[in-house]
Amino acid sequence: MDARSVILERISSSLGRTGRLNAEGYVPITAPAPEVPHAYRTASDLSTERLIEIFADRLADYNAGVARVSAAELPATVARLLDEADDIVIPADLDRAWVGEFAGRVLTDSREEPQPVDVLNAVGAVVTGSTTAIADTGTICLSGPHCGRRVITLVPDHHVCVVRAADIVEIVPQAVARLQEAGLSTAPQTWASGPSATVDIEFERVAGVHGPRRLDVVIVVDEDEPEAHAGTQAAAQADPRDSA
Amino acid sequence: MSTTFIGMPTVPGTGNLFERAPFPQVAQHELGNVQLRTNLTKATTAIRTKRAARVAELGDWEDLRDSGAAAKDVVLARLPELLTQFEAAFTAAGGTVHWARDAQEANAIVRGLVEDSAPLNEDGRREVIKVKSMATQEIGLNEYLEDHDIDAYETDLAELIVQLGHDKPSHILVPAIHRNRHEIRQIFLRGMEDADPNLGTEPRELAEASRKHLRKKFLTTKVAISGANFGIAETGTLSVVESEGNGRMCVTLPETLITVMGIEKLLPTIDDLGVFMQLLPRSSTGERMNPYSSFWTGVTPGDGPRNVHVVLLDNGRTRALADQHGRQALRCIRCSACMNVCPVYERTGGHAYGSVYPGPIGAILTPLLTGTDAEENSTLPYASSLCGACFDACPVKIDIPQMLVRLRNEGNVVKESEHGRLPKTQLDVALTGASWLMSDGRRMALMEKGLPLAKLLSPKAGIRSLPGIAGAWTSSRTIPRPPRQSFRSWWSAEHREEAREERREARDRAQFRRFEARSGAEPAPEAGPAPRSENQHETKES
């Protein structure tokens, strides 16, 4: 008997299921499965302004750089962060305007036309967007076209990630929901919270082992976006937690 | 196929699940390992404090635990349904699913896949890179591959230290916590052909050395092997949760990726990630989120490996599943919170538990996987003071203390003819006493000084004077007889004699190598820490 059949039969037996094996090779469940309570939080009532604040605070805690800019200021800020780089790589689907003021060479990368890994290893930095970001944990979720192939945010030593304020959520379950809504459940995903780190030597935290050793997050607050604007005002008036 | 099902006997797991020596013996000499104890205390105290702070931040922590525990119970109750659902989704996404009954079978599958995809180098060997994985450690994969002309390179900094030092990991999370920076520098200089002879001892420099050493391997190696923190049944998605980025390297860069995953590692749905990606990081390193998490579903053309495999591993899990009470141990997400709060673990370190699964969870999981009648593991359920801290810390609410009591009783039934049945109340008295003795550094210090308390408790063989019987228990907590010289004066004498220490270490290594050579394929069961400990006892007595 093959391993699959044996294991499925063992499980059926261990679970005390009796009856006939189905076509898949196990005895189907008859008792109802345990109920899973979902009392934990899945929504947030924090304003965009407050979310930005928490997110920036967490990133700073991880020793990541944080900048907060308007859409108009973005290209200049990105260029400034890249001033040590001679060349950069971006996903082919990234908005070129974001790196419009960068003076060096811009390489594009896509699944169809990937950059060789040696090139990525030598390039000065990578610039990407993010799908969603989690304020509470200081996490950027990278998946989808404007985040590019996984390798481009891994091999270069410096990552500049642009996060739209509207894409910031408060807690992890909201981010999981956003990724599903974006149709990315089965797409490759990388969640990054600060630059790479280790505590393996005498439990001392050392930044930068194998991933990018420098992470800069640029939060773009679009002043024209009524939602973000309203949120800002609402925050000032209505959220007592802000003062905490 | 529709044959009538008549049930199957349970089959215990194999591989690195067995204690090399009974817990009491190993614990006794590990207690003498000062570096281990100092580092473990530092690490566990730091993690414990951070963890408590991060958990307190979340108003819905208890709700998350309830949901996490229940989701895992659903996995166990619906295991055949969810495994086949996972298999179908992973396969539809271009991945290949393999099933392995035991360690031997899993190892053979991985070997076959490596031989199919990794080229031979000029030495006639093949190379794979690995990201830390308890499952592959459990099945002894590295040793097996080595015997079959395949070199598996560990890429976690700590695992690299352990591997280059010909050592065993002492902690799930910080496996090299028993080594200090000076030792690590030595290990790197000896083990890395490209190490800079001027390498310093700063953790930053040591990390940099590992980055340089591994970068080329990451960029050129064709095959990687990983474990998985979660497998999502709904979508066929696998995940690796890590810190350093070596996991991302392994799951992204090679052409072929082989993941070995225990069958209990599933989660029913993607939504469950919203729960578990809060429970795991906070419980394990006390961070709000770990630096990197990777999720992949089969093959994505143009992004990551082209050949993606998963080996679904039983190796005793179906045996544990058959134990109605023990079953909940399979909820474990290997966060290590239970060991960081455990007073016994903090004193003895992971080596004393022998099996790859140390600490409180190891004390139940290991006997469940192998059977409590496995003589080697029969002392493990006694390696706890039943203080209950592990239960409170466990993100999936495994009632470890209660299960330990059950397993002890099972063990006692087996051993009835030998020792006679232990009346439970008396056992409990003894346990409480031992716990009191061990749980306070000042009392330990008193014993080190050989003050009356210790003398009172110290007949010739060591401290085993706890009232009544409880032989197995008290002996498992036996502390080496207080040396004539106090611990502190021993420590300073020891430091004046670094040279002697070095000679002794060299002798240990030679012994270890001889043992390895003698035992051939076997990864040195008894020889590891044993000689070292004898030497330490010598020193203490001298």
Ligand code: SF4
């Ligand atoms: S038993 Fe619980 S606390 Fe211990 S490692 Fe497993 S999940 Fe973590």
